Amino acid sequence: MELLRQAPSRNPKEVLTFALLVLLGAVTLLTTLGVVLSLLGDVVEFFRRVPLTEFLFAPEWTPLFAEPRYGIAPLIAGTLLVTAIALTVAIPLGLALAIYISELAPHRVRARVMGILELFEGIPTVVLGYFALLTVTPFLQKFIPGLQIFNPLSAGLVMGFAIIPYVSNVAADAMQSVPRAIREAAYALGARPYEVALRVVFPAAISGIIAAIILATSRAIGETMIVAIAAGQRPTLTLDPRETIATMTSFIVQAATGDQPAGSTASLALFAVGATLFLMTLGLNILAQYVVERYRERYE
Amino acid sequence: MSEPLLSKTQGGDPWKARIDRVFARALVLPLFLALALLSWLLLDTLYRSFSVQVVRSDVGLSQTFPLGTAWQEALKAALLQEGYTEEEAEAMLKDPKELRALLNQNRVELMWNTHEGPLRYVVTGSYDERVLDLPLLQGLRRWEELKAGLGEGERLVLNPWLDQTFLTRFPSRNPLIAGIGVAVVGTVWVLTLALLIAIPVGVGTAILLEEYLREGRLNRILEVNLRNLAGVPSIVYGLLGLAFFVREMGLGPTVLAAALTLALLGIPVITVTAREALRAVPESQRQAAFALGATRRQVVFRVVLPAALPGVVTGVILSAARLIGEAAPLLLVGAAAYVPFYPSGPLSEYTVIPVQIYLWVSQPQPEFARVAAAGILVMLLVLSGLYLAALYLRNRFRREW
Amino acid sequence: MKLEILQNHETVRTAPVPEAEALVDVRHLNLFYGEKQALFDISVRFPKKQVTAIIGPSGCGKSTLLRSLNRMNDLIPGVRVTGEVLYEGVNIYDPRVDPVAVRRHIGMVFQKPNPFPKTIFENVAFGLRLMGVKGSELEDRVVAALKRAALWEEVREVFKKQSGLRLSGGQQQRLCIARAIAVEPPLLLMDEPTSALDPIATQAIEDLILELKSRYTVIIVTHNMQQAARVSDRTLFMHLGVLVEEGPTEEIFTKPKHPYTEAYITGRFG
Numbered sequence: 001m002e003l004l005r006q007a008p009s010r011n012p013k014e015v016l017t018f019a020l021l022v023l024l025g026a027v028t029l030l031t032t033l034g035v036v037l038s039l040l041g042d043v044v045e046f047f048r049r050v051p052l053t054e055f056l057f058a059p060e061w062t063p064l065f066a067e068p069r070y071g072i073a074p075l076i077a078g079t080l081l082v083t084a085i086a087l088t089v090a091i092p093l094g095l096a097l098a099i100y101i102s103e104l105a106p107h108r109v110r111a112r113v114m115g116i117l118e119l120f121e122g123i124p125t126v127v128l129g130y131f132a133l134l135t136v137t138p139f140l141q142k143f144i145p146g147l148q149i150f151n152p153l154s155a156g157l158v159m160g161f162a163i164i165p166y167v168s169n170v171a172a173d174a175m176q177s178v179p180r181a182i183r184e185a186a187y188a189l190g191a192r193p194y195e196v197a198l199r200v201v202f203p204a205a206i207s208g209i210i211a212a213i214i215l216a217t218s219r220a221i222g223e224t225m226i227v228a229i230a231a232g233q234r235p236t237l238t239l240d241p242r243e244t245i246a247t248m249t250s251f252i253v254q255a256a257t258g259d260q261p262a263g264s265t266a267s268l269a270l271f272a273v274g275a276t277l278f279l280m281t282l283g284l285n286i287l288a289q290y291v292v293e294r295y296r297e298r299y300e
Numbered sequence: 301m302s303e304p305l306l307s308k309t310q311g312g313d314p315w316k317a318r319i320d321r322v323f324a325r326a327l328v329l330p331l332f333l334a335l336a337l338l339s340w341l342l343l344d345t346l347y348r349s350f351s352v353q354v355v356r357s358d359v360g361l362s363q364t365f366p367l368g369t370a371w372q373e374a375l376k377a378a379l380l381q382e383g384y385t386e387e388e389a390e391a392m393l394k395d396p397k398e399l400r401a402l403l404n405q406n407r408v409e410l411m412w413n414t415h416e417g418p419l420r421y422v423v424t425g426s427y428d429e430r431v432l433d434l435p436l437l438q439g440l441r442r443w444e445e446l447k448a449g450l451g452e453g454e455r456l457v458l459n460p461w462l463d464q465t466f467l468t469r470f471p472s473r474n475p476l477i478a479g480i481g482v483a484v485v486g487t488v489w490v491l492t493l494a495l496l497i498a499i500p501v502g503v504g505t506a507i508l509l510e511e512y513l514r515e516g517r518l519n520r521i522l523e524v525n526l527r528n529l530a531g532v533p534s535i536v537y538g539l540l541g542l543a544f545f546v547r548e549m550g551l552g553p554t555v556l557a558a559a560l561t562l563a564l565l566g567i568p569v570i571t572v573t574a575r576e577a578l579r580a581v582p583e584s585q586r587q588a589a590f591a592l593g594a595t596r597r598q599v600v601f602r603v604v605l606p607a608a609l610p611g612v613v614t615g616v617i618l619s620a621a622r623l624i625g626e627a628a629p630l631l632l633v634g635a636a637a638y639v640p641f642y643p644s645g646p647l648s649e650y651t652v653i654p655v656q657i658y659l660w661v662s663q664p665q666p667e668f669a670r671v672a673a674a675g676i677l678v679m680l681l682v683l684s685g686l687y688l689a690a691l692y693l694r695n696r697f698r699r700e701w
Numbered sequence: 702m703k704l705e706i707l708q709n710h711e712t713v714r715t716a717p718v719p720e721a722e723a724l725v726d727v728r729h730l731n732l733f734y735g736e737k738q739a740l741f742d743i744s745v746r747f748p749k750k751q752v753t754a755i756i757g758p759s760g761c762g763k764s765t766l767l768r769s770l771n772r773m774n775d776l777i778p779g780v781r782v783t784g785e786v787l788y789e790g791v792n793i794y795d796p797r798v799d800p801v802a803v804r805r806h807i808g809m810v811f812q813k814p815n816p817f818p819k820t821i822f823e824n825v826a827f828g829l830r831l832m833g834v835k836g837s838e839l840e841d842r843v844v845a846a847l848k849r850a851a852l853w854e855e856v857r858e859v860f861k862k863q864s865g866l867r868l869s870g871g872q873q874q875r876l877c878i879a880r881a882i883a884v885e886p887p888l889l890l891m892d893e894p895t896s897a898l899d900p901i902a903t904q905a906i907e908d909l910i911l912e913l914k915s916r917y918t919v920i921i922v923t924h925n926m927q928q929a930a931r932v933s934d935r936t937l938f939m940h941l942g943v944l945v946e947e948g949p950t951e952e953i954f955t956k957p958k959h960p961y962t963e964a965y966i967t968g969r970f971g
Contacts, residue, residue: 006802009595017597018512024504025522028571031564032525035536038543093330100327113331120334122618122683124625126654127676130661131341134348134669161334192316194323215531222533224628225654229661249535249628256542256632274539278532285531515778584815590776592828592880593805602827607818699818699866 039278042271049265055272061235061251063266070269072276074235078245082152082159082227083220085241089160090216094167095209101168102175103197117165125162129229132158137230146242150232153241159226167216174208175201207295211288218284222277224249248277342680348673349461350412352439354446355476358427360453364411364420371408371421378406378423404640407465407477413458415447422455424476433667462674470640471656475667480675483656485642486555486635487624490652493559494566494623499616501563502570509571510578511600530568537565538632546633553634556646561633566623573615577608610697614690621686625679627654653679713959715948718746718935723787724888724918725770730784732769734777739765741942743784747935749887752910752919754933754950756926758970762942763922767890770920771807772800789887805832808881808917812893814873816865816880821847821856824865824876828884842883849916850879851909871902878909882917889913891921895928907932926966930954938962 047055050070058071097117101110136154141147178201186200202209232244233254246254251273260267361381365374372393379389379402392398405426414420431454434442439458446456469479505522513519541561551557581604589599605612635655643650651659653675660672720726723746732740740762747753755763768774770786772793785792793803805828816824825843826834834842847853847860852875856863865876874894881889891910895903910919910932923929929936929950936953938946938961946953946962957963964970 006805007799008593008801008805009799011595014595014597021504021508021512022518024501025508025518027501028505028522028529028567029525031529031540031567034544034564035532035540038540038548042543093333096327097330100324100331104324104327113328116331116335119687120338122621122625122687123338124627124654124679124683126625126627126657126661127341127345127679130657130672130676131344133661135341135344161337164330164334192320194320195316197323218531219533222535224533224535225658228628229658249533252535252539253628253631256538271539271543274536278536281531281533281536282528285528289527582815584811584813585817587773587776587811588815588817588877588880589827591771591773591804591809591811592831592884593801593803594827594831595801598831603817 035278039271039275042268043275046265046268046272049268050272059237061246063255063269068266070265070272072248072273074237075246075248075251075273076276077237077239078152078227078231078235079221079247079249081239081241081245082156082231082247083217085153085156086159086163086220086223087213087217089157090163090167090220091213093160094164094212094216095171097164097168098171098175098209098212099197099202101172103201104193114169117168120162121165123162125223125225126229128158128162129155129226132226132230144242148232148242148244150230150234150244151242152227152231152245155227155229155231156241158230159220159223162223162226163216163219166219167212170212170215171205171209174205174212177208178204207291210295211292214284214288214291218281218288221284222249222281224253228253248273252277345673345676345680347436348670349677350436351459351461351667351670352434352436352443352446353430353457353459354432354450354454355424355457356429356431356451356454357423358425358429361423361425362415362450362453362455364414364416364422364455366417367410367419367421369421374408374421374423375402375406378425404470405477407469409459409463409465411457412460413443415450415456422457426472426474426477428474428476430476430667433670461670462677466671466674467678471638471651471659472640473638475663475665475671478660478668478671480653480656480678482639482642483651483653483675484678486639486650487652489555489643489646489650490558490562490630491620491623493555493646494562495616495620497560497563498566498570498619502567502619503574503612505567505571506574506578507600507605510575511604512596526568526571530572534565534626535628535632537561538629540564541629541633551647553649554647555643555650557633558630558635558650558652559646561629562623562626565626565629566619569619569622570616573619574608574612577611577615578604580611581607607699610693614693617686617690617693621683621690624652624683624686625654627652627658630655631658653682710943710945712744712944713946713948713962715946715952715958717947718748720746722746722748724749724789725920726785726787727766727770728785728787730766730769730782730786732765732774733781735779739942740769743944745937745944745947747918747920749918750914750916751934752914752921752932753935753937754929755920755922755937755939756924756929756965757939757945758965759924760941761939763937763939764892765942766939767892767920767922770888770890771809772803773809775800805884806886806888808884808886808889810874810877810881810889810891810894813897814870814877816868816873816876818864818866821860821863821865821868821876825879825883827880832884846879846883849882849913850875851905851912852876852879869902870898871905874898874902874906875909878906878913882913887918889917889919891919893922893924896924903928926954938965940965 055070055072058069059073060069060071061074062069101113105113132154136158137149137151140154147153182200182204183196186196227247228250231247231250233246233250234244235246236243238245252270255267255270359378359382361378363377376389376393379392392402407424408421409424411420411422412418414422450456466479468481469477470482472478509519509522538561541557545551545557545560546553585603585607586599589603630652635651639649639651657672657675660668660675725747727743727745730740730743731738743766755766757763769782774780782794786794817827822843825846826839829839829842844853847856852872855872865873868876895906907928913919921933933950936950937944938953940961946957946959954966957966
């Protein structure tokens with residue numbers, strides 16, 4: 001009978017299509033491989049010339065001096081300083097918005113708020129860096145004595161606002177996935193909306209909220225243009241947010257736009273710092289995923 | 301008789317009711333703060349893109365030209381001032397090569413106000429010097445005083461830095477004649493090539509994960525991988541591009557290397573949005589197609605993908621908007637500082653808008669801040685256009701399943 | 702209602718369909734979703750050019766049985782099937798048979814109308830295009846299908862331009878029927894086709910079914926007993942994955958033989 005003879009799914013087009021799609025999917029895997037490999041070669045070469053102990057523990061990063069020192073501490077300190085300032089802004093504001101979006105906003109308002117946040121995500125960081133350097137810094141200099149033209153404070157503040165959407169989106173998602181039943185139980189016991197939000201939903205979604213914070217930290221660490229423009233490119237080991245510093249990312253930009261010959265240690269340092277940056281952000285991302293997996297309440 | 305029901309619904313505690321109202325308002329505060337900051341940014345940029353200047357022309361040409369003057373006339377006047385004869389000037393204007401060189405070094409610009417009256421053209425030469433540059437309000441207040449104090453070969457102008465010549469001119473060491481034209485063309489080149497690669501890979505991966513391999517080992521590997529890639533800072537993609545495309549593959553600082561780097565950056569984003577679009581197509585559509593005897597390929601390409609197309613296109617537009625703003629990875633791959641020519645092909649040197657802005661911001665001369673402001677306005681306009689297009693698409697093709 | 706007793710049950714049959722008159726012959730069909738068994742040893746024959754209804758309480762497996770007849774259950778991961786389903790004499794579960802080919806010979810209409818977001822024409826033409834039909838033959842067959850689905854008069858002006866989604870619920874369902882019958886499948890499966898429609902649209906579909914049976918064999922799953930009584934020639938009653946009783950519709954509804962059947966018909970459960 002006909003049925004036995006027809007076999008449309010065995011048409012070679014089917015297999016070819018599937019194979020093509022797998023190939024395209026494999027590109028993403030190759031990308032990851034590429035990231036790792038591209039860093040590897042130069043990093044290995046760098047560490048042949050510069051001992052790991054110096055890299056990790058020396059307090060100076062001066063690749064262009066006659067006697068260059070390659071201690072990454074100042075760069076990390078700079079990065080963390082800016083990040084800390086940014087998070088001080090982004091976390092409270094982002095979480096506040098997240099609670100609002102998830103618990104208190106009427107439906108139509110919610111869509112518009114999320115739209116505005118999406119708008120924020122879309123602002124190019126070059127523009128924000130320009131704003132930090134040319135507008136925020138002069139403004140702050142009126143109130144803060146000793147504030148340098150390039151400083152981590154302005155950069156951190158502006159970055160903080162830029163990161164708010166990342167905090168609020170992930171945190172709002174986490175809070176919205178807390179089942180209605182739990183909220184309703186709390187309301188039924190006579191709790192007011194703000195009590196339900198703070199004492200019931202927030203703790204219930206805490207793993208997602210922590211993940212949001214970790215992810216925001218990762219973003220802040222990897223952010224480049226705002227710091228390259230406004231925070232400075234002078235590696236300094238300091239906790240004072242008024243002093244000019246350099247971050248890992250601002251150094252990478254500086255090194256790439258400078259004219260170091262390709263094989264020199266100074267230009268290899270570029271990749272060493274890049275590798276450090278990559279490891280840090282990767283570590284944080286994996287941590288965030290782990291937190292969500294391990295501590296998520298199962299509401300079956 | 302116990303208290304009426306009405307007061308009981310106040311929660312019994314007037315304090316708590318008050319807290320609720322304050323609470324809701326406090327939570328929205330960040331949004332208004334952020335919007336305020338954004339407005340500050342926009343207004344400040346807009347303001348900075350205008351200035352009142354006293355400019356000394358290197359050939360002593362302080363003459364302005366009325367509206368309606370052909371730009372050739374204005375250029376000729378400049379040439380005559382420089383010492384060329386009528387015939388020589390005419391000849392230079394007719395010869396395309398000479399003309400191009402002339403236009404590189406000089407701009408005919410419309411100034412909103414000058415010492416000879418409003419809305420007049422001036423010729424700005426590459427050796428012109430800015431004597432004084434004042435913010436808008438300050439300059440307007442001192443206008444008469446400045447006009448009276450003009451010296452030989454000097455002109456007083458109200459200069460809108462964002463104007464037509466800015467859009468078409470090359471970058472320059474002199475902020476007065478710097479333009480963003482090259483960067484715009486570079487962005488178009490790089491973005492187009494990048495999308496040509498990123499769209500098939502991104503949409504293909506999305507189809508693979510949503511239609512063919514909804515679960516299983518390969519699915520999990522790809523998903524974890526995608527999630528990690530999305531979290532990698534964009535500058536690391538720049539490092540990858542530098543090490544692999546620029547050096548290893550020997551492409552050098554060209555459009556192609558930038559496009560490949562940007563494509564890799566864009567793939568995770570496009571994949572996510574494409575997946576959402578595919579997921580929005582209800583399962584019943586696929587069931588109907590399968591029941592009619594379609595193979596999986598036919599179900600995907602004849603039913604699901606066409607139905608998801610508006611969503612996919614919207615996602616692509618939004619991804620393109622994000623990619624346009626990326627400076628860090630392209631700085632690493634060699635979007636060069638000074639590119640005084642339009643890129644001629646994929647193997648040409650280039651620059652892109654955000655990189656150009658960065659380089660302007662990094663210049664010491666204060667006018668470059670104004671040039672940067674003009675550039676930012678251009679970029680924001682382009683992005684707004686894209687967002688509006690995406691919004692329009694989203695609303696027009698919203699389906700009621 | 703003890704489950705173990707039911708599972709070892711021998712189907713009660715009245716006037717069973719002889720092999721020669723059967724379009725579909727199900728033999729000892731068992732179906733498992735992973736570890737969970739959903740169909741228990743189902744054997745039944747569906748007669749040609751007649752309407753057979755499958756009734757039973759929710760969860761009894763009637764949709765599962767229906768979808769086994771065109772191998773739609775294959776699309777669910779983890780599904781396992783034993784037994785045979787003979788369609789025009791061929792076991793569709795034979796490993797050499799391509800499920801896609803099976804579905805091209807059998808039409809299906811779903812509970813909620815699901816036209817494609819394409820024009821009315823393109824909806825009906827979909828199955829035909831899969832078969833490679835083109836040009837004027839394509840157009841003729843589309844029109845024919847729309848006529849047989851009693852939709853032609855209402856859409857003849859606009860069918861090439863208007864989207865299928867702009868039709869009313871009842872019209873959409875008739876469009877889905879037209880789409881299913883365009884390829885002239887000998888068998889048409891209908892899974893609660895009117896449960897999402899208003900009474901007037903329901904009536905129109907039921908009338909349509911009675912017309913269709915002159916050309917197609919129809920198997921319809923319904924939770925509405927009155928519908929089964931109005932429309933079908935034979936009825937199957939299922940409960941908890943077991944085929945409890947089958948027979949001519951009139952017999953089932955006036956003289957059910959099994960106590961469960963009677964209990965369901967009289968509304969004591971379900």
